[in-house]
Amino acid sequence: MNVKKKGLMTRVLHDGHQPDRETGSRAVPIYQTTSYAFRDCDHAANLFALKEPGYIYTRIMNPTTDVLEKRLASIHEAAGSLATASGMAAIFYSVTSITRAGQNIVSGSNLYGGTHTLFTHTLKRFGIEVRFVDSGDAENFARAIDRDTRLLFTESVGNPRCNIDDLEAIAKIAHAHDLPLIVDNTSTPPPIFNPFEWGADILVYSLTKMIGGHGTSIGGAIVEKGGFGWERGGKYPEITGPDPSYHDLNVWEAMDCEKKEQPDCPIFTLKARIGLLRDTGAALSPMNSFLFLQGLETLPLRAKVHVENALAVARHLETHPLVSWINYAGLPSHPDHERCLKMFPLGCGAVFGFGIKGGLTAGKKFIESVELCSHVANILDARTLVIHPAGTTHQQLSPGEQAEAGVTGDMIRISVGLEDVRDILDDLDQALEKSQKL
Ligand SMILES: Cc1ncc(COP(=O)(O)O)c(C=O)c1O
Incomplete structure (x- = not known):
């Protein structure tokens, strides 16, 4: 065959x-x-x-x-x-x-x-x-x-x-x-x-x-x-x-x-x-090879839910009054949106960034307020993950290099997981609310 x-x-x-x-x-x-x-x-x-x-x-x-x-x-x-x-x-x-x-x-x-x-x-x-x-x-x-x-x-x-x-x-x-x-x-x-x-x-x-x-x-x-x-x-x-x-x-x-x-x-x-x-x-x-084989066996099913949930979360955040910007290429507001539609018919992944009103201080408060989402240095776990790239994953880059990589002080990176999307949105909403109470 x-x-x-x-x-x-x-x-x-x-x-x-x-x-x-x-x-x-x-x-x-x-x-x-x-x-x-x-x-x-x-x-x-x-x-x-x-x-x-x-x-x-x-x-x-x-x-x-x-x-x-x-x-x-x-x-x-x-x-x-x-x-x-x-x-x-x-x-x-x-x-x-x-x-x-x-x-x-x-x-x-x-x-x-x-x-x-x-x-x-x-x-x-x-x-x-x-x-x-x-x-x-x-x-x-x-x-x-x-x-x-x-x-x-x-x-x-x-x-x-x-x-x-x-x-x-x-x-x-x-x-x-x-x-x-x-x-x-x-x-x-x-x-x-x-x-x-x-x-x-x-x-x-x-x-x-x-x-x-x-x-x-x-x-x-x-x-x-x-x-x-x-x-x-x-x-x-x-x-x-x-x-x-x-x-x-x-x-x-x-x-x-x-x-x-x-x-x-x-x-x-x-x-x-x-x-x-x-x-x-x-x-x-x-x-670990065995564990990756276990992952591979359900990859096509999980991948579809990751991108579906990511689009729902991105749409929600884009209209949220406490979010100042968002960079998901699945949204028409992203400069590479046309390319996303052409090359990624299912959706362009489940990792993106957004900025919170109130900048760095509000960003830190947001990260410390999430309850369902996990604050970890990883992406594309089954669970939804958040991190502050400027202080962690991109910390070793100079300010100029950070800017080139699109990392700003107010940026939160989110990796959208497989939870029921309503629960992800509820958690983001409550953490955004708390981010403003300094
Ligand atoms: C896009 C990308 N490439 C490579 C790596 C490195 O992979 P690992 O942590 O398995 O060494 C990462 C880790 O976050 C990543 O996000």
Whole structure:
């Protein structure tokens, strides 16, 4: 059966796993093991030399994680996936798999604060320059590219500005320069959005968020579309060249990726697994892989309620007398609303910002007055979450960087959950009321 023809709900429930013959376990088993018994010495040697597929050690591969990776690839109709211990590890691996000291990447500036800090400070220590641009105009990416640029990066829906970039135009610019476009799709996983349909080449996820869905586990993933021309321009020896850490084995040639034009050749995720993951070890634990599989099984159902509730909350807040502004792209007042309608027919996620009359002081009072909503540093839990970005998630940014990322002192970020929407609105109303009593 062609897996690509099945519906999304079927894929999240079935792909990548069949009950095994020995036990018939219907749920995906948790293979809580560090290592795997070799049949004999030749078998062990072949596995280490990548001459035959199989499991060696859970830092690199694990059967529970393998199902998660296959399912993530399947829901995106992608060539491959690599699970990691966190979203940050996925972002770090996706960039450093193909970028080295002296090179640069071009990134939109409206990013999750942790990614902004990684790009500004930590990558700099490794000699990688990140050129931030206003991603609202795709041409800004073109202007920042030079011969040492190795990739373009942006988020599907910017956090917390809720901006929506013209991904198609950015992808065209990337491909015209033989560069891949990497998109952080954490806020809008399928069925909300599949950036591969808009030209992206690689996705990164914090699985911690809507995919896990219940606020229980930290994890991340890279998903690779396949079909990117890594050989063009000779820019990516990490992918297409001999690998000195495998006695100069050339995996690209061994897998015949070039000839196959590699639509099904998961070379990027494979090289990240046998290189960076092997050497730096941010592996997802089998237990967490299981929990993310549980989340995936209901993702399409939950995703729809998240976006429905978000729109209802956004409409309510927009007309509330104590709210001074709101930035949900699902509302006609947002500058990217047309793009939201075109690219996100279900709705553009469930995370957005709003300002409270009374500014910073009222904002703090609001956060401390919510009862149903939780004041936590997370988004896209099943529950509704609120936070004050300037004092927390974006605290490490300079005032100028905060302004670029759309973070203001009076901003509250809300991640709308799955509660009955009437109860969310009641809680917001009572907290808004209290925010004014100083
Ligand atoms: C858009 C986005 N990307 C990446 C991350 C980092 O993910 P993690 O916390 O799983 O490392 C986050 C975390 O909040 C995020 O919101």
